[in-house]
Amino acid sequence: MQKGKPAKKYSQAGRVHDLIRLIEARHGVTLEEMAEETGVDRRTVHRDLNVIHEAGYPLVSEWLNGRKIYRFLTRFKDVPPITFTLQELMSLSFFRSQLSFLDGTPFRQDLDAVFRKIGSVLPPRYAAHMERIADVSLPLLQGRRDYSPVAAHLESLRDALIYQYRVRLSYRGAGKGKATAYEVDPYTLVFYKGGLYLVGYAHNRNDLRTFAVERIAGVEVRKERFEIPDGYRPEERLKGAFGIVEEEPLEVEIRFSPEIAHAVQGRVWHPSQTVKNGEDGSLVLSFFAGGKMEIISWVLSYGEHAEVLAPAALRHEMGAIARRMAGRYGEKPEV
Numbered sequence: 001m002q003k004g005k006p007a008k009k010y011s012q013a014g015r016v017h018d019l020i021r022l023i024e025a026r027h028g029v030t031l032e033e034m035a036e037e038t039g040v041d042r043r044t045v046h047r048d049l050n051v052i053h054e055a056g057y058p059l060v061s062e063w064l065n066g067r068k069i070y071r072f073l074t075r076f077k078d079v080p081p082i083t084f085t086l087q088e089l090m091s092l093s094f095f096r097s098q099l100s101f102l103d104g105t106p107f108r109q110d111l112d113a114v115f116r117k118i119g120s121v122l123p124p125r126y127a128a129h130m131e132r133i134a135d136v137s138l139p140l141l142q143g144r145r146d147y148s149p150v151a152a153h154l155e156s157l158r159d160a161l162i163y164q165y166r167v168r169l170s171y172r173g174a175g176k177g178k179a180t181a182y183e184v185d186p187y188t189l190v191f192y193k194g195g196l197y198l199v200g201y202a203h204n205r206n207d208l209r210t211f212a213v214e215r216i217a218g219v220e221v222r223k224e225r226f227e228i229p230d231g232y233r234p235e236e237r238l239k240g241a242f243g244i245v246e247e248e249p250l251e252v253e254i255r256f257s258p259e260i261a262h263a264v265q266g267r268v269w270h271p272s273q274t275v276k277n278g279e280d281g282s283l284v285l286s287f288f289a290g291g292k293m294e295i296i297s298w299v300l301s302y303g304e305h306a307e308v309l310a311p312a313a314l315r316h317e318m319g320a321i322a323r324r325m326a327g328r329y330g331e332k333p334e335v
Contacts, residue, residue: 104148
């Protein structure tokens with residue numbers, strides 16, 4: 001029982017009614033404040049919030065000044081009409097065209113629904129112009145994944161991410177035929193190289209884990225809600241990785257030949273990078289990051305024009321790979 005106000009002698013329906021009025025009356029309210037107002041513990045408040053959500057109220061949570069607050073997504077009667085300039089609509093159309101890797105997912109369906117709503121209130125001339133704008137850019141994504149087979153799983157994950165529900169994942173790791181069960185608090189969706197990844201706390205591993213969405217074989221949304229830790233910052237967690245894989249960081253130094261240096265120059269490959277230009281037009285890129293296999297794959301994409309200078313162990317491994325490749329290309333291909 002919470003200290004402060006005495007427990008009110010009323011039913012859950014009465015508490016839910018009071019909580020709805022409390023959330024509507026304030027810009028945001030914490031669990032502690034709701035428990036104080038109703039005279040029950042946090043667990044009971046969580047159950048009441050589940051009832052409010054299941055009744056169709058757009059309840060969301062967010063961090064504000066170090067406090068976790070709950071509020072309704074919007075109070076429509078208080079929101080003024082939103083208008084867009086033609087330039088703003090062009091920008092929206094441009095970025096919509098870049099999201100083809102989301103085809104087959106509920107996110108793409110939601111995005112298309114948003115644009116249908118926009119188009120329904122535009123004059124026909126402007127609606128047609130919006131469609132033309134969407135065609136002025138052409139996204140080229142080699143090797144993008146097909147998420148249509150896991151669309152239903154993504155719908156469940158979307159709701160779990162919004163409302164902070166724990167999920168039970170059935171997941172097939174790389175090269176594994178049998179799926180493994182995980183109890184996961186889903187924290188974040190990460191978009192990386194045209195792929196979707198779920199980052200969450202796996203209770204049966206007692207640690208954060210990253211799951212490739214296309215390998216998810218099943219999703220069961222549980223009734224338990226969870227709290228994201230105060231200090232969780234996904235961008236901080238991954239800043240030491242070259243890509244999506246967290247490993248012990250390496251001091252990496254790579255020389256790019258003059259023929260390819262222009263393709264490397266001027267891009268941010270990692271936040272820690274430094275660049276040195278050689279007198280012959282070559283370029284040496286240095287950075288401190290983990291994810292050895294991702295680094296190797298990236299270096300190999302430049303073929304003979306990229307040379308690992310450091311660390312020595314990575315240079316040795318790259319040399320061994322190059323020798324095996326040379327041996328393979330010296331053989332007659334099998335038909």
